[in-house]
Amino acid sequence: MSVTPLTSKSNELAAPPSSRGGQRINALPYLLLFPSILMILLIQLYPFLTALFYSFQNGSLLAPGSFVGLENYVATFSDPEFLYALAFSAIFAIFSVVGSYLLGLGLAFCLCRTSLCVAFFGSC
Numbered sequence: 001m002s003v004t005p006l007t008s009k010s011n012e013l014a015a016p017p018s019s020r021g022g023q024r025i026n027a028l029p030y031l032l033l034f035p036s037i038l039m040i041l042l043i044q045l046y047p048f049l050t051a052l053f054y055s056f057q058n059g060s061l062l063a064p065g066s067f068v069g070l071e072n073y074v075a076t077f078s079d080p081e082f083l084y085a086l087a088f089s090a091i092f093a094i095f096s097v098v099g100s101y102l103l104g105l106g107l108a109f110c111l112c113r114t115s116l117c118v119a120f121f122g123s124c
Contacts, residue, residue: 055072059065076082 056067056069057065058068
């Protein structure tokens with residue numbers, strides 16, 4: 001087996017020509033993807049922006065309100081019940097993720113110890 005050195009004159013591993021070098025970009029895939037990307041953006045972006053707009057007002061969804069700025073956020077983050085609920089949710093999320101990971105790891109170790117499971121799964 002012989003090895004030939006690659007030189008600057010070799011075309012074997014040359015970079016593909018760029019789009020500026022005379023090749024046309026095929027626009028069909030982008031045109032076909034545009035409507036679906038537009039719908040996804042509208043479905044996700046419109047509710048987010050509407051909720052953000054409403055969060056700076058003191059009205060409801062049914063009655064228009066006046067602009068109050070960050071007053072709603074200050075009231076929310078100074079409420080002790082909200083802070084308790086936020087801390088409880090964070091602790092619950094951490095313990096549920098760690099607990100499910102440990103449970104799965106423990107079950108995997110138990111499966112690898114049983115000779116019938118090792119013969120059936122064959123990956124331990």
